[in-house]
Amino acid sequence: MPRGPFRFSAALAYMGRSENECLFYVDQDQDRVYKWIEAGSERVLVEIFGGSEDRTVRLRFLDEVAHGNPQARLAAARYVWEWFDLGTDLDAFYRLAESDLLLGPLTQRFYGLRCIGIPDLFEALCWAILGQQINLAFAYTLKRRFVESYGASMAWDGRKFWTFPAPEAIAGLSVADLTPLQLTSKKAEYVIETAARMADGRLTKERLLRLGDAEAVERELTAVRGIGPWTAHYVMMRCLRLPSAFPAGDVGLQNAVKHLFGMDSKPTPAELRRLAAGWSGFEAYATFYLWRVLY
Numbered sequence: 001m002p003r004g005p006f007r008f009s010a011a012l013a014y015m016g017r018s019e020n021e022c023l024f025y026v027d028q029d030q031d032r033v034y035k036w037i038e039a040g041s042e043r044v045l046v047e048i049f050g051g052s053e054d055r056t057v058r059l060r061f062l063d064e065v066a067h068g069n070p071q072a073r074l075a076a077a078r079y080v081w082e083w084f085d086l087g088t089d090l091d092a093f094y095r096l097a098e099s100d101l102l103l104g105p106l107t108q109r110f111y112g113l114r115c116i117g118i119p120d121l122f123e124a125l126c127w128a129i130l131g132q133q134i135n136l137a138f139a140y141t142l143k144r145r146f147v148e149s150y151g152a153s154m155a156w157d158g159r160k161f162w163t164f165p166a167p168e169a170i171a172g173l174s175v176a177d178l179t180p181l182q183l184t185s186k187k188a189e190y191v192i193e194t195a196a197r198m199a200d201g202r203l204t205k206e207r208l209l210r211l212g213d214a215e216a217v218e219r220e221l222t223a224v225r226g227i228g229p230w231t232a233h234y235v236m237m238r239c240l241r242l243p244s245a246f247p248a249g250d251v252g253l254q255n256a257v258k259h260l261f262g263m264d265s266k267p268t269p270a271e272l273r274r275l276a277a278g279w280s281g282f283e284a285y286a287t288f289y290l291w292r293v294l295y
Helices: 008-015 070-083 091-098 103-109 121-130 136-150 167-171 175-181 185-199 205-211 214-222 229-238 251-261 269-279 283-292
Strands: 025-027 032-039 042-051 056-061 153-156 159-162
Touching: 008 042, 032 070, 032 159, 042 070, 042 153, 056 070, 091 103, 091 283, 103 283, 121 136, 121 185, 121 229, 136 175, 167 185, 175 185, 205 214, 214 229, 229 283, 251 269, 251 283, 269 283
Parallel strands: none
Antiparallel strands: 025 032, 032 042, 042 056, 153 159
16 A cells, blocks of 8 residues: 555556566556566565556565565565655645646646656666666667676566676676677776675665765765766665755756746756755655656
8 A cells, every 4th residue: 555646557657668678577458567576585576566446556476486485575565665666655745746837737647656766776876877878768778788698587478587687797797798788888887886886885775875865875976986966866866765866967857847848948957956946855756757748
């Protein structure tokens, strides 16, 4: 039972934005999502679907691993709870949006949509690094190549399911291992360095969450080569769930505002920050709803 307004169909519509997604499968005909989830020391294949008039999330475990293993089932449920951001009560965000000319119509249009996240820190960082300065379609292609080269897989019902590569599997690679996937040399360096920091414990999700303050988290992340303010705020939004995260330099965010306001040119980051002055404490959700306009 999510806290506050929720529609599973809104999550499903967002998650089906790319047929090239390799880490979960959306069955649009049956309104289902399938994912092989890292659940503690196990991996379990889960079918995720809506229930109770579209207002709840249900899980069905499809392989033998989860049967008789309540800890694995609980870990998978916790993953889905975080992935779908079911613990956030959107009522306060919706009250703020009522009086906002930009957000008000979006909360009605996408009512019940949660900020679909990326619970794994390494995955979130790599996705942000891979997506730097390229279009979304090519970013999905790079992610698929990376996952299928270094991730784990299992087959079920004629389909292959993947987990994201572990930092330990990437930390020992060379740039020459990754450039054949069409990563630039710089992106390959950034991914390998990030993996090394996570593999040896210098960079962890738990440590970042303990910092708490968005500015402190940004300083910590941007100290890593290849992670600038945009990447840091993206990860704060999608993985760390810091509500004040706001990637003002994001081209998609700028294009969404330009489109909705009928502007001749994209707003600058400074203009976006002024626009967001009234969104204090909900900048991340405002950003996610504005991104949703693009898909």
